[in-house]
Amino acid sequence: MALDAQQVECLLKMIQDTRDLELSCPECAAQLDCYAQRILDGEPIDGLLQMVEQHLNACAGCNDEFHLILETIRAIGESSEA
Ligand SMILES: [Zn+2]
DSSP: OOHHHHHHHHHHHHHHHHHHHHHOOHHHHHHHHHHHHHHHHHHOOOOHHHHHHOOOOOHHHHHHHHHHHHHHHHHHHEEEEE
């Protein structure tokens, strides 16, 4: 299945657009505390944190780290409330 030049150009543009929108792993990691806190507080996810959410859906490594942070914040919250 061959792509014509226009399709290739379109695909490349899509890939570039996606890269512009996506966070790198370090950029995502820098926002994870904030993102996890919003989730736990039930606050809306907006702006940069929506990009964090996108990255977590696409990146298993950061998703693992996110769950660790989530558990940690939850544990701290429970121990301080008790
Ligand atoms: Zn990542």
